[in-house]
Amino acid sequence: MGRLKFAHLHQHTQFSLLDGAAKLSDLLEWVKTVSPEDPALAMTDHGNLFGAVEFYQKATAMGIKPIIGYEAYVAAESRFDRKRGKGLDGGYFHLTLLAKDFKGYQNLVRLATRAYLEGFYEKPRIDREILREHAEGLIALSGCLGAEIPQFILQDRLDLAEARLNEYLSIFGDRFFIEIQNHGLPEQRKVNQVLREFARKYGLGMVATNDGHYVRREDARAHEVLLAIQSKTTLDDPERWRFPCDEFYVKTPEEMRAMLPEEEWGDEPFDNTVEIARMCNVDLPVGDKMVYRIPRFPLPEGRTEAQYLRELTFKGLLSRYPDRITEGFYREVFRLLGKIPPHGNGEALAEALAQVEGAAWEALLPK
Incomplete structure (x- = not known):
């Protein structure tokens, strides 16, 4: 893939309904600008693959390597449970999944479908049972602050965090990576230190991501409007749900390195994004190949x-x-x-x- 320095592997689009403010065409144009040399991009929308084919076709036409992914909602226990709340409250966690090959894409489709048919409660949820059934061809990243392992770390339940890490290793093996994010949040500093210790202990690769929800920094305000619509409130409400900062945009490789300084993190979290981009090769039967x-x-x-x-x-x-x-x-x-x-x-x-x-x-x- 040439001299690519960084690939965004955790990016939402307008298909993350009422949460993603990155219009697909604008996103792809911007990626070409910030990573002009052999660019690659993963689409990881919340709980669905609604935009996967359009993303694949448009990215391919623009010379961008498309990586089809999915930020899954993972039930705390069983997908059949009906408990309100997020994460440790009994609802769901996040997990970043990427299709390594066509079999992986098919398994993403199966997971997304079963999430709606079997696990829908507030969100379309999978669980570790069906994740194990459909893990072939998938690469998993440990996820954002809303994922299981980070949530256990934030609660100082390191034994449970490590137990869950081992469970995911039993599912994905060497296709499981530690996801490192830094938007300047104190919670991330706490989580990242433990994640780095886990990576060293188990010999796992670390991957830098930015959990992009909009294209440019100045789009953060539009994203706030979208979240207000989702939460049925107004911008005048001081208690409304919003992201804690305006760092969730598509950053240049240089901006990403500034958030995870080389002297502290080295090159590994960035080099691994390029390596994963090389590993992911999905050829969808679209256009003349459609069957x-x-x-x-x-x-x-x-x-x-x-x-x-x-x-x-x-x-x-x-x-x-x-x-x-x-x-x-x-x-x-x-x-x-x-x-x-x-x-x-x-x-x-x-x-x-x-x-x-x-x-x-x-x-x-x-x-």
Whole structure:
């Protein structure tokens, strides 16, 4: 990857809903500016992969190496628990995950999906059980202050911090790295000292990240507005939730080194970002390489796919619009459903269902 000095491996975009204020196009342009030589960037949005394909396509087109990641919400115990609060209060922690290869990308997709289907409570959460099931091809960083190990350190529960570290090592092995951040916060100074001791004790690589949530320092105010919307408050509220400083932007390599001085931290946390960027090579089948793989869903006995789709369509329409559908509308829906070929492809199915929904709205409009 040439002479790249640093790669951002923990970066949020607009797809971190009501939390990320970095518009994807602006972010990529800025990365080209601050790291013009063989740039690489990881997208690690909160709890989802909504922007992964768009990020991959745009970054690739601009000559930026895309690293697809995911900042997972990890349940304190089981993803099936329903407890309010964050971290030690019984809710969830953060964990930074990066796809090393296509298998890793597939496992990120599986984790994100199961988080919504099985673990959603306030946030889409995974747990260590399914993380172990889907760890192949993934690189894990220990996370920000909201992650498990830092939270235990802040509570002076070093035995639990080390126990959790060992559990993650049993899951990821040499693909687990210690994440070091410094935004000038006293909590980070305390956490970083212990993390460095753990790294030395277990022979783990340290990685410098900045947990970027917006593109430039001057965007911090816009980010405050976004957080106020998320927390349903106003900028006039002195108690509103906000980030403690304006350091969560996409920094130049020189700015990152200034936050973790060479005389104290050496080159390792920076060199490891480059090494991880080299390790991550995901080739998504998009564009001309796109292949639709439509899953086969279990069917009730005696029904074909077309029959069951028709049944579900009319059940859904009748439940939503029970008294407002005419005979002509029924005929139009039948016509549109008939356009879907047997074992149809994803585009035909999506287009036909969109037309059915559009026809529903058309039928309900006042004449």
